[in-house]
Amino acid sequence: xxxxxxxELSWLKFNERVLEEAESESVPLxxxxxxxxxxxxxxxxxxxxxxxxxxxQMLLSREMRDNKTHMTAEELMLPTGFEGRLTxxxxxxxxxxxxxxxxxxxxxxxxxxxxxxxxTVKLLGGHFEGQTVEAVNRLNGSLAQDKLFxxxxxxxxxxxxxxxxxxxxxxxxxxxxxxxxxxxxxFLLQLVLFAGWTGVRAILSFVDTILLMWKVLVxxxxxxxNPVWLALAMVLALTALILSLIYGFDRRCLAATSGAALGxxxxxxxxxxxxxxxxxxxxxxxxxxxxxxxxxQNLDLTQIFMASIFLGSSGAVMDLSVDICSAxxxxxxxxxxxxxxxxxxxxxxxxxxxxxxxxTTLLLAYSGSYIALLMVFMAQGTPVEFIxxxxxxxxxxxxxxxxxxxxxxxxxxxxxxxxxLLTRRTA
Numbered sequence: 001x002x003x004x005x006x007x008e009l010s011w012l013k014f015n016e017r018v019l020e021e022a023e024s025e026s027v028p029l030x031x032x033x034x035x036x037x038x039x040x041x042x043x044x045x046x047x048x049x050x051x052x053x054x055x056x057q058m059l060l061s062r063e064m065r066d067n068k069t070h071m072t073a074e075e076l077m078l079p080t081g082f083e084g085r086l087t088x089x090x091x092x093x094x095x096x097x098x099x100x101x102x103x104x105x106x107x108x109x110x111x112x113x114x115x116x117x118x119x120t121v122k123l124l125g126g127h128f129e130g131q132t133v134e135a136v137n138r139l140n141g142s143l144a145q146d147k148l149f150x151x152x153x154x155x156x157x158x159x160x161x162x163x164x165x166x167x168x169x170x171x172x173x174x175x176x177x178x179x180x181x182x183x184x185x186x187f188l189l190q191l192v193l194f195a196g197w198t199g200v201r202a203i204l205s206f207v208d209t210i211l212l213m214w215k216v217l218v219x220x221x222x223x224x225x226n227p228v229w230l231a232l233a234m235v236l237a238l239t240a241l242i243l244s245l246i247y248g249f250d251r252r253c254l255a256a257t258s259g260a261a262l263g264x265x266x267x268x269x270x271x272x273x274x275x276x277x278x279x280x281x282x283x284x285x286x287x288x289x290x291x292x293x294x295x296x297q298n299l300d301l302t303q304i305f306m307a308s309i310f311l312g313s314s315g316a317v318m319d320l321s322v323d324i325c326s327a328x329x330x331x332x333x334x335x336x337x338x339x340x341x342x343x344x345x346x347x348x349x350x351x352x353x354x355x356x357x358x359x360t361t362l363l364l365a366y367s368g369s370y371i372a373l374l375m376v377f378m379a380q381g382t383p384v385e386f387i388x389x390x391x392x393x394x395x396x397x398x399x400x401x402x403x404x405x406x407x408x409x410x411x412x413x414x415x416x417x418x419x420x421l422l423t424r425r426t427a
Contacts (some may be wrong), residue, residue, distance in 0.1 A: 010293045015042045017297055092126035092159040095175050098149045099132065112141040119149055119171055126159060128166060133159075137171035147173060198246065205242040212238060224298060231307035232268050235314045236261055242318060247325075255421045256318075256325040259414025263317045264310055267406030271309035274398050280305065284395045305395070313362060313403030320358055320407055321414040324351050328418035340423045347415025355411050359404040366396045 021027055022035035102118040117137040123129055135157055139146045149155055149171060156172040191199040217234050221227055239260050240253075247253040282301025283289050285308065291299055327350040328343050367374070370392065377387050387393055 011042070011046055013295070014293045014297070015039055015046070018042065091161070092128070093172070094123055094125035094129070094157060094159060096121035096123050096135070096155050096157045096169075098151055098153040098155055100151055101149055103148075106139060112143060113139045113146060113148070114141045115139055117148060117171075119155075121155065121157060121169065121171075123157070123159065124154075127161065127164075128159060131166075133166060133169050135169035135171050147171075149174070201245040205245045208241055208245075209238055221299070221304065222296060227300065227303040227307040228268065228272060231311050232264070235264055235311060239264065239314065239318055243322065246322065251421045252325050252329055252418075255328075255418040256321040256414060258417045259325070259410050260314075260318050260321040262413045263321070263406045263410025264314055266409045267310040267313055267317070267402055268306075270402045270405050271306050271398065274402060275302065275306050275309070278394050278398060280391060280395050280398065282306075284392055309399055309402055310406065312366075312399060313406050316358055316362055316403065317406050317410050320351070320354055321410050323354050324411060324414040325418045325422075328415065329422055332422045338423060340419050342419075343423045344415050344419030347418050348412060351411030351415050355408055358407050359400075362403045362407070363400050366399050370396060 018035050018039045022032050022039055024032070027035070098119050098121050100120040106113050106115040106117055116139060119135045119137055120132065121135045122132050137147070137149060139148075154175040156175050158170045158172055160167045160169070188203055191202060193199075195202060212234060217231065220230050240257050243253050243257045243260070247256065280302070282303070282305035285301065285305055288301050288304070291301070324347050328347045331346045332338055332343055373392065374387075388397070
């Protein structure tokens with residue numbers, strides 16, 4: 001089953017849902033007029049952009065099929081109403097070795113390329129393993145999405161077949177899983193060599209985090225669960241789980257977990273409040289609108305954005321709580337006679353030093369993903385006040401400053417809980 005949708009058909013389906021809202025008598029009249037206007041502008045854009053592209057595709061190749069619906073451009077232009085069933089046609093996603101390429105049908109404008117690249121590939125898996133076939137790599141003029149293959153490359157391909165006969169082979173992307181596994185293996189090896197059993201426990205926490213996000217958080221969000229409460233519960237559970245794997249179930253775990261939980265709670269509250277005050281829509285998140293077009297129009301993208309604020313900063317909050325708790329613990333170990341007040345004071349000193357660098361870490365982490373956008377602003381000579389007011393920049397400001405609030409909050413709280421809990425045995 002192909003989990004992706006054809007963009008022309010999904011666009012029309014989304015526009016159909018907009019029209020249904022315009023026709024619904026339960027919707028207030030002014031909102032119905034708004035939906036009707038959106039429907040009209042979307043349809044105009046569809047005919048100006050997508051229908052023209054389909055016409056160009058028909059001129060280039062009348063036999064080329066879409067790699068998601070396996071329909072030709074003519075079939076997409078004249079849908080039958082049964083397009084959804086084509087999604088379930090048999091198809092293999094396998095590795096293939098590129099043996100030869102043909103770029104004669106590519107139109108190169110110097111910056112972008114359009115047309116199609118034909119590749120001769122040897123299938124390395126699936127029902128047709130070992131066969132040499134012709135595959136098509138469609139170029140749409142997008143630097144971010146298009147890719148070119150060369151002989152010797154290993155690629156992911158989609159092999160569509162019916163009745164034991166291959167109908168079409170589409171080039172999906174370069175094969176990267178082996179490089180990703182190598183990079184992850186080197187990191188895990190370095191972690192274990194340096195941290196020993198603590199590194200092994202850190203690896204377990206890393207795996208647990210991935211599993212909880214992929215198997216719990218994402219599916220529950222798609223089912224329509226409240227994003228803020230769901231993410232908050234998962235982050236608090238992850239915090240307790242990860243810190244227990246690092247420290248074991250002792251007072252250090254309790255001190256660090258309680259401090260981190262309070263910091264995350266503060267971040268969650270501020271994230272909700274200032275997202276509303278800034279009037280930021282969740283569609284600022286990359287690829288979020290694709291969820292609506294894919295049939296999840298009931299999702300609250302703004303609440304998902306709110307959840308992403310404290311979800312994104314929770315790692316730094318946990319890191320700071322571990323730093324302060326470990327520092328206080330070492331002080332107590334070296335001076336068993338130290339009092340709670342003095343231990344708390346030591347935790348405060350460590351927290352002050354760590355807050356400055358950690359908040360800068362958040363700033364660099366969030367702004368790094370928008371470096372190209374900042375370059376565009378500078379190249380266009382955009383005034384600073386316009387840049388700061390731009391919704392994408394405002395979204396990053398909320399991420400950074402609210403996350404920094406959590407860090408500044410977790411430092412004194414963890415210092416207090418660590419000082420009280422870790423000196424209790426010497427009182």
